[in-house]
Amino acid sequence: GAGVSQTPSNKVTEKGKYVELRCDPISGHTALYWYRQSLGQGPEFLIYFQGTGAADDSGLPNDRFFAVRPEGSVSTLKIQRTERGDSAVYLCASSPDGFGANVLTFGAGSRLTVL
Amino acid sequence: KQEVTQIPAALSVPEGENLVLNCSFTDSAIYNLQWFRQDPGKGLTSLLLIQSSQREQTSGRLNASLDKSSGRSTLYIAASQPGDSATYLCAVGTGTALIFGKGTTLSVSS
Numbered sequence: 559g560a561g562v563s564q565t566p567s568n569k570v571t572e573k574g575k576y577v578e579l580r581c582d583p584i585s586g587h588t589a590l591y592w593y594r595q596s597l598g599q600g601p602e603f604l605i606y607f608q609g610t611g612a613a614d615d616s617g618l619p620n621d622r623f624f625a626v627r628p629e630g631s632v633s634t635l636k637i638q639r640t641e642r643g644d645s646a647v648y649l650c651a652s653s654p655d656g657f658g659a660n661v662l663t664f665g666a667g668s669r670l671t672v673l
Numbered sequence: 674k675q676e677v678t679q680i681p682a683a684l685s686v687p688e689g690e691n692l693v694l695n696c697s698f699t700d701s702a703i704y705n706l707q708w709f710r711q712d713p714g715k716g717l718t719s720l721l722l723i724q725s726s727q728r729e730q731t732s733g734r735l736n737a738s739l740d741k742s743s744g745r746s747t748l749y750i751a752a753s754q755p756g757d758s759a760t761y762l763c764a765v766g767t768g769t770a771l772i773f774g775k776g777t778t779l780s781v782s783s
Contacts, residue, residue: 562716591770600677600762600773601717614769649716661707662771664717 560584562665564650570671571640579635579668583652590633591662592625593649601649607633608655640672675700679763679774686753687782694748694777696763701741704766708737708748711760711776720761721748753781 563582571577583590588609593601603617607627615625622640627633637644647669651662676699686692696706705724709717721730721737723746729738736749750757760778764771 593773598775600679600764600775601771603770603772606769617770651717661719661722663719664709666716 562650562652562663564648564665564668566668567666568669568671570673572673573640573642575640575672577637577640577670579637579648579670581633581635581650581652581665583631583633583650584663585631586654587652587663588630588655589653590627591651591653592633592635593651595647595649595667596645604635604648637670640670642672645670645672675703675765675767675772677763677765677772677774679761679777681777682775683778683780685780685782688753688755690753690781691749691751692753692779694750694761694763694779696746696748696774698744698746698765698772701744703741704768706737706739706746707764707766707771708735708746709762709764711762713759717762750779753779755781755783757781 565580590607592604595601605625606614610630622638624636647667649667651664653662678697680695707722708720710720711717723730723739734751739746758781760776762773762776764773
C-alpha cells in the first residue's frame with residue numbers, strides 16, 4: 559500500500575485479556591519495526607523484523623509480548639494477560655531494508671487502553 | 674546503552690522567530706540521526722536524516738546539524754509559523770533500531 563497501515567486504531571480491553579495489533583507495511587519493505595509510546599514519552603523500541611525473522615527482539619518488555627511476521631509482510635503484535643501498564647500507543651514502521659541508512663515510515667499507531 | 678536527551682522539553686515562541694532544538698546522545702557509534710515531527714494523536718513524519726559521515730542536512734526552513742564526537746545534534750527552524758506547532762523527536766540509528774528522545778513540544782503563536 560501507499561503507507562503503513564495499522565489496525566485497530568483504538569482498542570479498549572480489560573485487564574487480563576488477550577490483544578492482537580496488526581501492521582501492514584509499505585509493499586516491498588523488508589524491514590518492519592514495532593515501537594510503544596506512552597504519554598509524554600518518546601517511542602520505545604520493541605522488535606525489528608528483517609523479512610520473516612525477528613532480527614532484534616531485545617525491546618520486548620516480557621514474555622507476555624510476542625510478534626510474528628509469517629510471510630514477510632503483515633505483522634501482528636500479540637499481548638497476553640494485558641495489564642494497565644500496557645496502555646500506550648503502539649507504532650509500526652517499515653523501511654526498504656534494515657540497514658541503518660534508511661528512513662522509516664511510521665503508521666498512525668494503535669492506541670491500546672487496558673481498564 | 675544509548676540514551677537520547679532533548680532540551681528543552683517545551684518551547685513557546687511568537688511567529689517569525691528563529692529557534693533551535695537540541696538533542697544529545699551518549700554513544701557516538703551511530704549510523705545516522707533523524708528528526709521527526711509528531712502532531713497530536715498522529716504518527717511520526719520524518720523531517721531530516723543525517724548519515725554518520727555528514728555534518729548537516731537542510732530542507733526548506735529546517736536545518737539539522739550533527740557533531741558525532743560531542744554527541745550532539747541541533748534542529749534549526751527559521752521564521753517559525755503556527756503550523757510548525759508540534760512535538761519534535763530526535764532519534765539515533767544503532768544499525769537495527771532507532772532510539773528516540775522524549776521530544777520537544779513547540780508552540781508557535783500568531
